[in-house]
Amino acid sequence: MLCCLGVLFTAGCGDDKTGEEEGPTGEAKLTAFSFKAENNPDYLVKDYTGTISGTAISVKVPADTDLSALVATFETADGESKVTVNGTPQVSGTTANDFSDPVDYLVSLGKKNALYTVTVSELPEAVWTKVTEWEQDASSIRLEIDQTDNLPCLVVTNENAVTFAKLNGNTFTSETVANRKGQYPGLGISSAGQPYIFFYESETLNGTVATKTGGAWTEICNSIERTANQAGPTITTIDGKVFVFTVNDNRSPSTRRRQIDVATYDGSSWTTSGDIPGRSIARGYWPVARTKNGTMYLFVLNPVSPNSFSIYTYKNGTWSTFIEEYAYPSSEPGAEPATYHSFSLYCPDMVIDDDGNIYLGICYDYSPQVLKIDANTKEINRIGSVIPSPGNTSGRTCRIALSPLGKLYMAYRNSNDAKLLQVVSLDEKTKDWTAPIQISSEPVFDEFECKFTKEGTAYLAYYVQEEKTDGVVTTPAKICLYKLATTE
Numbered sequence: 310m311l312c313c314l315g316v317l318f319t320a321g322c323g324d325d326k327t328g329e330e331e332g333p334t335g336e337a338k339l340t341a342f343s344f345k346a347e348n349n350p351d352y353l354v355k356d357y358t359g360t361i362s363g364t365a366i367s368v369k370v371p372a373d374t375d376l377s378a379l380v381a382t383f384e385t386a387d388g389e390s391k392v393t394v395n396g397t398p399q400v401s402g403t404t405a406n407d408f409s410d411p412v413d414y415l416v417s418l419g420k421k422n423a424l425y426t427v428t429v430s431e432l433p434e435a436v437w438t439k440v441t442e443w444e445q446d447a448s449s450i451r452l453e454i455d456q457t458d459n460l461p462c463l464v465v466t467n468e469n470a471v472t473f474a475k476l477n478g479n480t481f482t483s484e485t486v487a488n489r490k491g492q493y494p495g496l497g498i499s500s501a502g503q504p505y506i507f508f509y510e511s512e513t514l515n516g517t518v519a520t521k522t523g524g525a526w527t528e529i530c531n532s533i534e535r536t537a538n539q540a541g542p543t544i545t546t547i548d549g550k551v552f553v554f555t556v557n558d559n560r561s562p563s564t565r566r567r568q569i570d571v572a573t574y575d576g577s578s579w580t581t582s583g584d585i586p587g588r589s590i591a592r593g594y595w596p597v598a599r600t601k602n603g604t605m606y607l608f609v610l611n612p613v614s615p616n617s618f619s620i621y622t623y624k625n626g627t628w629s630t631f632i633e634e635y636a637y638p639s640s641e642p643g644a645e646p647a648t649y650h651s652f653s654l655y656c657p658d659m660v661i662d663d664d665g666n667i668y669l670g671i672c673y674d675y676s677p678q679v680l681k682i683d684a685n686t687k688e689i690n691r692i693g694s695v696i697p698s699p700g701n702t703s704g705r706t707c708r709i710a711l712s713p714l715g716k717l718y719m720a721y722r723n724s725n726d727a728k729l730l731q732v733v734s735l736d737e738k739t740k741d742w743t744a745p746i747q748i749s750s751e752p753v754f755d756e757f758e759c760k761f762t763k764e765g766t767a768y769l770a771y772y773v774q775e776e777k778t779d780g781v782v783t784t785p786a787k788i789c790l791y792k793l794a795t796t797e
Contacts, residue, residue: 335387337418339425342366348380348402354713354765359427366414366427371765371795373716373737376429378405383414390418432795437732437748437769440790443474443481450788451494452758452770457502459762461790463770464506466491471508471519473526476768476790486519486526493536495553497544507544507553509536516542516555518574530579533572535559543598547605548626550575554596554607557582567592569609585609585621586628593619601661606631608659608669615649618657620667620682632682635689637673650674653705656755660711668692668709670719675704677721692717693735693742700725710759710767718793720748720759720769728752730771732759748791749773767793 342359352375359368370376382402385392392399393415394406406412408429416423446467453462455475463481465472471491474483491508498504505520516533519526535558536542542555551574557565568591571583585607594610605623610616611634620632640648650673658670665684670677677696682689696719698704703722710718717735719742722728730753731745749771757771769791776784 335389335418337390337416337421337423338386339366339383339392339414339416339423340386341382341384342368342425342427343382344368344370344379345382345402348382351375352379352714354763361425364423364425366425368427368429369432370429371714372431372434374431374714376408379408379429380405381427385416385418387418390416392416435793435795437746437791437793440476440768440792441479441481443483443788443790444785445472445483445788446775446786447754447756447772447788448492449494450756450758450770450772451496452760452768453496453498454760454762454768455498455502455504456500456763459764459766461760461768461770462496462498462504463788464494464496464508465788466494466508471506473504473506473521481788481790484521484526487517487528491517493542495542495544497546497551499546503546505544505546505551507533507542507555509542509555514559516553516572518544518551518553518572530572530574530581532579533581534565534570543596545598545600545605547600547603547623552598552605552623554598556594556596567594567612569593569596587621587630588619590619590634595655595657597657597659599659599661601665602663604665606659606661606667608657608667610652610657616651618669618671631667632687632689637680637689653701656706656708658707658709660709660717662711662715668711668717670707670709672705672707674698675701677704677707677719679709679717679719693740696721696733696742699723703728706755706757708757708759710761712761712767713763713765718759718767720757722753723747728754730757730769732769749789765794769793 345356346353357368357370359366411426411428414425447465449466451464455462460476463474468490470488471486472483473486474481486506493509495507507518509516514535515531516536517528518530519528536555544553553572555570557568557570569585572581590611592612594612597608599606607621609619615636617634617636619634622629622631636649639650653672660668667682669680676698679692680689681692702725707721720732723731729747730749731747733742733745736743751773754772754774759769761767771789773787775782775786
């Protein structure tokens with residue numbers, strides 16, 4: 310009997326021991342912390358990784374980043390750990406928090422806890438730095454970004470050749486597109502990275518389009534009609550088609566002279582000398598085409614009295630008139646007679662933001678300035694103040710660029726005499742342009758371009774003509790490339 314009780318007692322003690330909670334054996338620990346662009350599309354265009362030092366986590370993001378609702382991505386040492394902020398469960402890549410002040414992340418694993426403090430600060434201010442100089446003669450240059458690798462590409466024309474170049478490390482790698490004189494180039498790059506180049510040939514009086522296929526450049530069209538020097542030809546791709554917009558300068562016959570010609574390529578055949586559906590104005594200059602979120606926008610200067618511009622859109626195979634004709638008033642509303650600003654028939658620019666708002670860089674009265682067209686109301690307003698006119702030569706050209714997060718930049722030359730290239734940006738607080746930053750130390754030719762990559766790096770290319778003394782070249786012509794990026 311006693312033996313039986315002893316056996317039962319021993320068995321009961323054994324059951325109690327095995328039922329005790331020993332808890333997880335891992336650590337309550339954060340092993341990685343970051344803000345990923347894919348989880349913060351409204352605030353970031355690239356990923357930013359935090360540095361973990363003990364229980365302190367620091368992350369640097371660009372200045373002016375909205376910190377009010379950032380989504381963090383994190384990893385724990387043990388997949389069973391629970392993570393909370395002020396008692397609210399956190400899901401990596403999903404839960405948003407306000408990081409305007411330090412945020413405490415509590416990591417719990419059974420009875421183990423660890424408290425991490427996340428501090429978000431600003432990266433150093435982005436600065437313009439020289440990437441490279443390329444000794445190259447040019448009559449015209451055009452800059453575009455290959456969005457497949459975020460690298461800048463150029464098309465360069467001169468008396469001897471048409472050349473394509475792409476940044477490779479800190480130098481340009483160039484390829485000959487055509488061994489003959491080219492003028493008035495246009496450069497378009499498809500979403501798949503396929504380059505298309507337009508150039509005009511004065512000997513044949515025709516425009517040519519070339520593309521790179523299988524490692525070699527091939528001319529796929531030589532029948533675009535004579536192009537005017539105010540053409541500002543533009544080439545772009547959308548919906549699997551290539552579009553080329555030029556100003557017709559055919560003088561025999563002259564029935565289409567100064568009209569906007571539309572040439573399209575569907576991959577097998579071309580349609581040339583087409584019109585913009587819905588356009589009623591006979592004459593046009595400097596067509597500028599841009600694509601954004603599946604829509605192509607086409608801007609055209611109208612050399613009529615008063616000077617005006619038109620904007621058209623193309624989406625899903627259909628053309629629409631966005632702005633039929635707009636002349637920019639110089640007189641007060643209601644004044645009689647009304648007066649209007651005039652513009653130089655030279656080098657306007659256009660960018661579009663993610664909401665479809667349109668920004669135009671135009672040198673009205675030889676003064677660089679930017680107009681914004683609201684996507685919904687079509688209301689047109691000037692952005693920032695007017696840049697004082699640097700003269701009727703330097704003041705005829707400006708370039709604008711928009712960062713992926715919506716910050717606006719403008720490049721222009723400072724005076725007729727010095728012709729130094731400088732850049733301003735729009736201050737979000739004052740709603741006006743910042744003090745200009747001088748980029749070049751030499752006079753800059755009309756040819757300069759500025760574009761942003763989708764990751765937020767801006768590239769600015771410009772051309773400097775050669776210098777001669779007593780007929781001898783002392784300083785060769787060159788193309789300079791700068792970029793805007795943080796030092797970290």
